[in-house]
Every structure is written in structure tokens, then in C-alpha cells.
Amino acid sequence: MLIDDSEYVQLIGTCQIKSIQFPKILVQTENGKSLVLNTTKQQQTDSVFWDAIIDIIAADLWIPYNKDTYFLLQQDWITDTSFA
Template identity: 45%
Template sequence: MLNQPSAIESVRINRIESDDKVFATTENGQMIELHITDQQKKDRLFWESLINILRAELWLPLQKKTHELLKNDWLTTDGS
């Protein structure tokens, strides 16, 4: 069995500059900009949750290829 790298990585939100500028740090210390979908940009509950996550310094799952947060948090097996 080949050891394939996961399509998901853990990130912690560092700062929120605007509705399309959210920055996070990976477990390896790399700073990345998250891709915020159009639906998320309009969702007040998403932003309230993201601010609470930032304050609590929680780790979130991120799709490596697209830099999008996973819709189902950690409760997914296929990375979508």
C-alpha cells in the first residue's frame, strides 16, 4: 500500500480582513489565504461561527487543493 498524502489539512484562522480575505496557518506553519465561497460570503451565521473559531483558536479541516473549508467539518471521509 502506498502512503498517499491526505487531501485535507488542518488550519487555524489567524485573521479576517474582509468577506473575501481570511488568512490561516497550517500545522506546518505555512500562511495561506482561504477561498470563501459566494454562499459563505452572504451567510451571517458562517461569519459569526468563524469569528468564534478565531477567538477559540480551533483547528479546522481544509481542502488542500482549493483552500476551502470542509462543509461537514471533520465528519467526512472523502474530503468534500
């Protein structure tokens, strides 16, 4: 199920990564607001995660984040009933 089709759509924001200030990720929302996203301990030590973040920056992709916790969504734009 896509996030847009779920009950969680109000909890999800869209952003573009602008820079990294390890361990934080600086982003800009669709509304032009600058935010700082958190990373988990696992993400902080995961070189594949950081390589993917660098690729996302280079491609100017829009990615989802949780508006309540300021973390990136692990499941990207797809969700299921265990999302929360």
C-alpha cells in the same frame, strides 16, 4: 466516517484562522505556513457563517481545509462517500 479514516486524508489540511480579510480567510497550518482560504458566494453573504468564524478564531480551534481548492470543509472532520 472520520476524515482520518478515509481515502481523502491526503487532500485535507489542518489550520487555525488568524484573521479575516473579507472575503478571504487568513490561516496558519500545522507546519507554520500561512495560507489564504477562499469563501463561496453563499458564505460571503451568510452572517451566521462569519459569526462562527469569529467564534473559531476566539477559541483557537484547528479546522480542516481542502489542500487543492483552499476552501474550508463544510462537513468539518466527518466525511462520507460523497466528499469529493
